[in-house]
Every structure is written in C-alpha cells, then in structure tokens.
Amino acid sequence: MSSLDNDRSLRNAVAVEPLGPGHYSATLSEYYTVMGHPHGGYLQCLMASAALAGAAGEGAHHVHATAVTTNFMHAPDAGPVELRTEVRRVGRGVSFVHVTMSQHDVVTTEALVTLGILREESKPRYVDATPPTIASRDDCRQSTGSDDVNIMRVVDQRLDPTNAAWWNGEVSERGDVRAWLRLDDGDDMWNALSLHFACDAMPPATFPLGSSGWVPTLQFTTYVHRIPTGEWLRGRQWCVVIADGIVDERCELFDDRDELVASASQVAMVRFPSGH
Numbered sequence: 001m002s003s004l005d006n007d008r009s010l011r012n013a014v015a016v017e018p019l020g021p022g023h024y025s026a027t028l029s030e031y032y033t034v035m036g037h038p039h040g041g042y043l044q045c046l047m048a049s050a051a052l053a054g055a056a057g058e059g060a061h062h063v064h065a066t067a068v069t070t071n072f073m074h075a076p077d078a079g080p081v082e083l084r085t086e087v088r089r090v091g092r093g094v095s096f097v098h099v100t101m102s103q104h105d106v107v108t109t110e111a112l113v114t115l116g117i118l119r120e121e122s123k124p125r126y127v128d129a130t131p132p133t134i135a136s137r138d139d140c141r142q143s144t145g146s147d148d149v150n151i152m153r154v155v156d157q158r159l160d161p162t163n164a165a166w167w168n169g170e171v172s173e174r175g176d177v178r179a180w181l182r183l184d185d186g187d188d189m190w191n192a193l194s195l196h197f198a199c200d201a202m203p204p205a206t207f208p209l210g211s212s213g214w215v216p217t218l219q220f221t222t223y224v225h226r227i228p229t230g231e232w233l234r235g236r237q238w239c240v241v242i243a244d245g246i247v248d249e250r251c252e253l254f255d256d257r258d259e260l261v262a263s264a265s266q267v268a269m270v271r272f273p274s275g276h
Contacts (some may be wrong), residue, residue: 007031008154009187010194014049022054024083028076031185032197033150033153037075040266041200041219042151043109044068046083048161048196050196051097051113054085060095062115064192069221070111073168076103077165082219102118118192120227121151124259131254132236134160134178141167143179155180163208172208175239181253189231190255196222198233199251199264205237206247212271215247245269 008031016024026049032042048065055062081103088096094116101109134140140158159167160178179202183190190198199222204215233253240248251264 004018008185010042010045010154010185010197011187013041014045014193016046016050018054018057019082021057022085022087024085026050026054026081028078028081030078031150031154033078035180036077036146036212038078039151039197039200040070040072040199040220041222043072043076044070044111044196044200044220044222045193047099047109047111048103048113048193050083050085050099050101051111051115052100053095054099055087055090055095055115058087058090060087060090060115060118060210062095064116064118064224064227065113065196066094066116066118066126066225067221067223068111068196069219071172071219072109072217074106074108075216079103080106088146091234096224103182108114118224119221122226124226125205127260128259129252129254129263131234131260132178132252134234135162137180137232139162140180146271154183154185156180156193157201159203166206166210171210173194175205175209175247177202177205177208177237179235180197180232181235190228190233192224192261194225195224195228195253195262198235198253199262201267202235202251204268204270205239205249206270209239209242210272212273215268215270217247217266217268219263222262224262226255226259226261227254228255228261232256233261242270245271
C-alpha cells in the first residue's frame with residue numbers, strides 16, 4: 001500500500017492514540033470531509049473506534065460497535081482532536097461507552113456507543129426489510145461529487161438513474177435516493193466498523209425534492225446488524241418527514257447476500273430555494 005493509499009485508508013483515518021486512561025488523540029483526515037468539514041459518517045466511525053479502545057482498556061471483550069448515536073454540536077475542522085471515553089457498563093453480552101470529542105477545548109461531538117459481538121456464521125431469525133430495486137452498476141450514474149466533497153475520493157458510488165434526476169436540476173415528488181456503494185480507500189472492503197460510515201455515504205434524500213446542498217446533521221444513529229460480505233453494498237436512503245426546516249431521514253444497506261447489514265436514522269437541518 002502506497003503512502004497516498006495510507007492517507008486515504010479509513011482504518012487509519014479513524015485510528016486513536018492513547019494519551020492516558022480513557023483519553024485519546026486522533027487526526028481528522030481531509031479525505032473524509034464535505035464542504036471543508038469532517039463527514040458525519042466518518043465521525044461516527046471515529047467515535048466507535050474510541051469506544052472500542054476505551055472499553056478494551058476496562059476489560060471488555062466486545063469487538064464490534066453495533067449501535068452509535070451521535071450529537072453534532074459544533075463542526076470540527078480537519079486536524080488534531082482529543083477524545084475521552086467513559087465506560088458506563090461492561091457486560092457479558094454488551095458494553096456501553098460514552099464518548100466526547102473536542103477540538104481547541106470545545107466539545108464538538110458526543111456519542112453513546114453500544115458494543116457487542118457479531119458472528120459471521122449466525123443467521124437472522126426475522127427480517128422485515130426488502131433490498132431496494134436498483135439498476136445494474138453499468139446503467140447507474142457514477143457520482144464523483146464536486147471539488148468540495150472529498151469523500152467521493154474514497155467511495156465508488158453508482159446512483160440509480162430513476163432517483164438521480166436532481167443531478168440535472170429536475171425536482172421529484174419523492175425524497176428517495178438509491179445507490180451501489182464500494183469502499184475505495186486503497187486498503188479494505190466494507191466491514192462492521194466502516195458500515196457506520198457507509199450509512200451516511202449517499203447524497204441526502206432531500207436532493208430529489210430540490211433542497212440546497214446545505215443539510216447539516218444534528219443527530220445520527222447507526223445500527224450494524226451483520227458483518228457484510230462482498231465488495232458492493234446496495235443502499236436506499238429516504239425522507240420520512242420534513243417540517244420546520246428539519247428532515248427525518250432513514251437508510252438501509254444490503255450486502256451481496258441481499259441481507260440487511262446496517263440501517264440508520266438521522267435528523268438534519270435542510271433548506272429549500274424559494275419556489276420549492
């Protein structure tokens with residue numbers, strides 16, 4: 001792996017270095033920014049990474065972050081940050097960790113992380129989620145984002161043309177985006193940790209409705225249900241309700257077995273140009 005690939009690696013971009021018990025440092029990567037600010041899904045992975053380290057330091061044997069709920073209070077800049085973990089409980093089946101991230105002595109982000117163990121050989125007992133219908137990758141539109149959407153340098157994203165007319169300025173009656181997603185960071189394929197990033201890797205589902213590019217997340221919850229297999233994920237992201245400048249948005253991701261591997265919900269602010 002080249003030094004350039006090392007810089008792009010999500011694994012390295014969410015690594016934490018111990019400064020003391022429950023105290024860690026990290027460097028927010030320029031590769032994982034949108035409009036100059038670290039991407040929400042990327043920060044979700046970093047909070048999970050710190051939680052895993054903090055829990056391990058107190059004897060937890062759990063190796064997967066199965067649920068992460070994060071509040072985004074201030075937008076940090078790319079560069080050094082500090083993280084502090086408070087392990088709320090170490091149990092046999094699950095552990096719970098509270099994580100705060102600060103920059104320049106200001107707390108920017110806080111999360112409550114649930115840790116557990118996902119087993120590749122396990123089978124779902126019940127699922128009420130259907131893989132979305134998406135055109136073949138060859139018939140989809142490859143998203144390159146724009147010059148200020150750096151995450152498109154580490155994600156290969158193919159947008160279903162049925163839900164991507166907004167790209168050409170057309171407005172739809174449905175807030176729904178569907179895409180194929182492949183991690184293209186020069187290091188790894190999707191895994192249980194990077195799924196937290198994948199849950200926020202698609203364009204906001206408000207875009208088909210004509211919203212502006214300004215959709216800052218206030219609270220984001222991601223759930224990882226299964227360890228994914230295969231190179232590509234099939235994802236759907238949709239709006240549940242938009243009111244008073246706030247959107248409630250959901251996401252589901254399926255792997256090459258057509259199994260639901262992750263899901264998410266987020267609350268974000270949204271703006272629409274006059275006339276929409």
